[in-house]
Amino acid sequence: MDAPVRIQTPLSEHGVMQLKMGDRVLLNGTIFTARDAAHKRLIELIHQGKDLPFDLRGNIIYYVGPAPPKPGMALGSAGPTSSYRMDPYTPALLDRGLKGMIGKGQRGPEVVHSMQTNRAVYFAATGGAGALLSMAIKASQTIAYEDLGPEAIRRLTVVDLPVIVVNDCHGNDLYTIGRRQFEITA
Amino acid sequence: MAIREIDTALITRTVKQLCIEATTVLNPDVLEAYAQGLAQEVSPQGKDVFKQLIDNARIARQESISLCQDAGMAVVFIEIGQDVHFAGLDLTAAVNEGVRQGYADGFLRPSTLDPISRENYGDNTPAIVHLDMGPGNQVRIHVLPKGFGGENMSRVVLFHPGAGLEGVREFVINRVREAGANPCPPVIVGVGIGGNFEKCALIAKKSLLRPVGQRHPDAVIAKLEQEFLRDINRTGIGPQGLGGRITALAVHIETYPTHIGSLPVAVNLQCHSHRCKSAVL
Numbered sequence: 311m312d313a314p315v316r317i318q319t320p321l322s323e324h325g326v327m328q329l330k331m332g333d334r335v336l337l338n339g340t341i342f343t344a345r346d347a348a349h350k351r352l353i354e355l356i357h358q359g360k361d362l363p364f365d366l367r368g369n370i371i372y373y374v375g376p377a378p379p380k381p382g383m384a385l386g387s388a389g390p391t392s393s394y395r396m397d398p399y400t401p402a403l404l405d406r407g408l409k410g411m412i413g414k415g416q417r418g419p420e421v422v423h424s425m426q427t428n429r430a431v432y433f434a435a436t437g438g439a440g441a442l443l444s445m446a447i448k449a450s451q452t453i454a455y456e457d458l459g460p461e462a463i464r465r466l467t468v469v470d471l472p473v474i475v476v477n478d479c480h481g482n483d484l485y486t487i488g489r490r491q492f493e494i495t496a
Numbered sequence: 497m498a499i500r501e502i503d504t505a506l507i508t509r510t511v512k513q514l515c516i517e518a519t520t521v522l523n524p525d526v527l528e529a530y531a532q533g534l535a536q537e538v539s540p541q542g543k544d545v546f547k548q549l550i551d552n553a554r555i556a557r558q559e560s561i562s563l564c565q566d567a568g569m570a571v572v573f574i575e576i577g578q579d580v581h582f583a584g585l586d587l588t589a590a591v592n593e594g595v596r597q598g599y600a601d602g603f604l605r606p607s608t609l610d611p612i613s614r615e616n617y618g619d620n621t622p623a624i625v626h627l628d629m630g631p632g633n634q635v636r637i638h639v640l641p642k643g644f645g646g647e648n649m650s651r652v653v654l655f656h657p658g659a660g661l662e663g664v665r666e667f668v669i670n671r672v673r674e675a676g677a678n679p680c681p682p683v684i685v686g687v688g689i690g691g692n693f694e695k696c697a698l699i700a701k702k703s704l705l706r707p708v709g710q711r712h713p714d715a716v717i718a719k720l721e722q723e724f725l726r727d728i729n730r731t732g733i734g735p736q737g738l739g740g741r742i743t744a745l746a747v748h749i750e751t752y753p754t755h756i757g758s759l760p761v762a763v764n765l766q767c768h769s770h771r772c773k774s775a776v777l
Contacts, residue, residue: 311540311541311544332541334544347614374565375565375566375605375607376565376605377561377562377565377567377603377604377605378603378604378605379603380559380560380561380603383561386561386562386565386603386605387556387561387562387563387564387565387605388565389564389565389566391566391645392645392648392678394678414645414677414678414680414736414737415676415677415678415737416676416677416678416737434677434736434738436545436548436549436552436736437564437645437677437680437736437767438549438552438563438564438643438645438680438767438768438769439548439549439551439552439564440552440562440563440564440565440566441552441555441556441559441561441562441563441564442548442551442552442555444561445555458616459606459616459618460565460605460606460607460616461616472548474541474738476738484541484738484739485676485677485737485738485739487739488539488541488732488734488737488738488739488740489676489731489732489733489734489737489739490732490739491539491732491739492538492539492542492732492734492739492740492741493730493731493732494730494732494741495730
């Protein structure tokens with residue numbers, strides 16, 4: 311396995327195209343959190359033709375509902391949630407310039423196709439490693455939907471957040487290929 | 497035997513403590529399963545995941561923070577000796593108060609909400625409480641804060657008897673295969689065989705109270721556990737679904753007598769972050 315590459319957000323189209331399935335990445339800069347309830351609201355705004363609470367272009371959404379911070383911490387435990395639940399909302403966000411997502415678990419064919427046409431990337435962070443991942447989060451600010459509690463949209467500043475490229479923009483999927491590589495048949 | 501009185505304030509204090517401990521400190525059997533998994537895993541990305549899990553456990557314990565942001569719904573099993581009398585707040589209310597205090601003081605995520613309005617209650621109550629009664633004058637409490645990555649991937653099926661053990665095997669293996677990365681492998685696979693619709697689900701969950709990898713005392717069932725584990729670890733899913741040989745850390749099977757017309761089976765998937773603490777009062 312190659313050493314991890316350090317990447318600064320926001321992501322450029324050129325940067326996305328360089329990323330390959332299986333690359334280990336340390337993310338740095340600003341990312342945004344959103345999970346089920348926030349996605350539903352974002353899509354409602356799009357349907358109403360209204361502005362979103364943040365500009366999607368070049369940005370990364372982290373599917374996470376963090377634990378509350380202890381005093382002195384930016385945020386509590388903050389690992390990824392299952393991404394498939396965000397699949398119905400995702401292509402509309404990719405069409406509006408979203409360049410990356412962090413979650414866990416396989417995406418549906420429509421999302422994978424949309425990632426190829428829009429040149430976007432899907433990263434996995436280690437599910438259940440929320441304490442470890444929280445150490446990479448240096449600042450957190452709620453920017454929308456405070457009423458949703460853990461499901462509010464937050465702007466996070468991350469330093470060396472460890473993730474791995476599952477779906478690159480060239481149509482490769484580590485979940486499918488990794489499983490095939492290690493499957494024992496007969 | 498004389499009746500022993502227990503003030504339910506003690507239940508509240510105990511549940512609170514168990515919620516915080518369970519969500520921040522993994523048991524030795526889980527850490528041992530990680531160490532064995534790291535040694536046995538052949539895929540580089542799988543080994544990397546195990547290293548992260550071991551680091552995560554250390555950080556959570558040292559910093560006293562939640563192992564996973566999903567501190568789950570608090571599943572609380574209470575085994576009550578029939579010579580116990582409870583005084584004070586009613587037992588379920590006392591448990592819920594313990595959960596409320598534990599999740600607040602432990603900085604744990606409140607995840608419970610109204611299923612219709614989807615408004616978050618903000619305190620992670622109510623718990624899922626299972627009461628059992630037996631002999632004696634003690635109370636045994638198990639707190640199993642269970643995340644929903646694994647719950648969402650769990651299933652119950654009521655086969656006709658002709659499906660047989662082969663049908664059970666296929667159902668269990670396929671459940672893990674279809675769940676893929678979602679339940680946060682390496683998983684612990686809780687299986688309930690027999691009973692009825694709700695009983696098979698309950699015994700599947702109860703099987704998770706066993707130390708990870710402890711075999712069923714019945715040799716026939718223990719053999720099934722080993723065979724299922726072998727087959728699951730041939731799927732190639734691996735840690736976090738990134739490809740590898742350790743998809744499950746253990747398979748635990750519990751059985752219960754069933755009806756001539758049915759073969760109920762439940763698969764309750766538990767993520768690698770198997771959080772469970774117990775106390776005896």
